Amino acid sequence: MNEAVNRLIDTHTHLDGFYRKGQLASVLTAAQEAGVGKMITIGTEPEDWGLYRTLSSSFPEIIHYSVGLHPCSVDEKWEEAVVQLTSYKGLPSLVALGEIGLDRFHLPRNDREKAERILTCQQNAFAAQLKIAEKWGRPVVIHSRGAFDETVAMIDQSGVDWSKVVFHCFSEGPDKIKALNERGGRGSFTGIITYKNAEEVRQAALQQGIEKFMVETDAPYLAPVPHRGKRNEPAFVFHTAEFSAEVFGVNFAELARVSTRNAIDFFGLK
Ligand SMILES: [Zn+2]
Numbered sequence: 001m002n003e004a005v006n007r008l009i010d011t012h013t014h015l016d017g018f019y020r021k022g023q024l025a026s027v028l029t030a031a032q033e034a035g036v037g038k039m040i041t042i043g044t045e046p047e048d049w050g051l052y053r054t055l056s057s058s059f060p061e062i063i064h065y066s067v068g069l070h071p072c073s074v075d076e077k078w079e080e081a082v083v084q085l086t087s088y089k090g091l092p093s094l095v096a097l098g099e100i101g102l103d104r105f106h107l108p109r110n111d112r113e114k115a116e117r118i119l120t121c122q123q124n125a126f127a128a129q130l131k132i133a134e135k136w137g138r139p140v141v142i143h144s145r146g147a148f149d150e151t152v153a154m155i156d157q158s159g160v161d162w163s164k165v166v167f168h169c170f171s172e173g174p175d176k177i178k179a180l181n182e183r184g185g186r187g188s189f190t191g192i193i194t195y196k197n198a199e200e201v202r203q204a205a206l207q208q209g210i211e212k213f214m215v216e217t218d219a220p221y222l223a224p225v226p227h228r229g230k231r232n233e234p235a236f237v238f239h240t241a242e243f244s245a246e247v248f249g250v251n252f253a254e255l256a257r258v259s260t261r262n263a264i265d266f267f268g269l270k
């Protein structure tokens with residue numbers, strides 16, 4: 001058995017908070033001890049892109065990164081940010097564009113007009129970044145909350161190669177993942193899959209199959225059982241993988257081998 005391939009990959013994490021609190025070294029050590037060999041720290045706004053570029057050059061074997069303007073980071077200045085984003089093209093260890101997409105969940109609830117304005121900005125920023133994604137031909141990490149069908153429709157229109165598209169933190173049911181898979185896209189799974197009330201999400205993982213399965217933490221959010229409700233960190237992707245092995249009815253080594261191979265292939269990791 002190849003040990004290197006059995007090490008887990010946290011395909012979606014946010015390291016900026018750990019770095020700012022001086023916790024990065026201990027978080028990386030804990031990940032190493034939990035068998036998490038690599039992680040992808042996902043960009044959300046210009047402030048973290050630069051940091052992630054620096055971190056990945058400091059830890060080239062462990063930390064890869066992406067750049068993208070998260071829908072919740074979109075404001076009136078989104079165009080400037082997207083121009084900045086294009087300067088990352090072709091940089092070594094940049095593995096993906098994202099996370100980008102649509103988020104209706106965090107829109108203001110008591111001001112309809114404002115919510116519509118923000119959503120329009122999100123759609124424009126998403127469309128502009130999908131254009132870049134199409135040019136770059138790199139994997140695209142999609143964030144979609146409360147906006148699944150709209151997000152799918154915008155990707156359909158964009159001409160982006162669906163085989164490069166992952167809906168991260170997949171938290172819909174089997175029908176929706178089928179819609180992604182039929183187009184050649186996929187979903188990846190956070191600790192939500194370990195939650196008691198997440199039977200739909202487990203069914204979605206089964207519907208897609210282990211041959212496309214990838215794990216992520218989305219740390220510092222969404223800690224898996226047995227850490228649910230606490231601060232999440234890349235080491236905890238171990239629990240998500242362990243639980244997922246049971247969902248798929250395979251042993252842990254097999255789940256680790258397949259999900260890591262999938263992540264390496266999908267993101268083109270070295
Ligand atoms: Zn997200």
Ligand SMILES: [Zn+2]
Nearest residue numbers: 012042099218
């Ligand atoms: Zn995220």
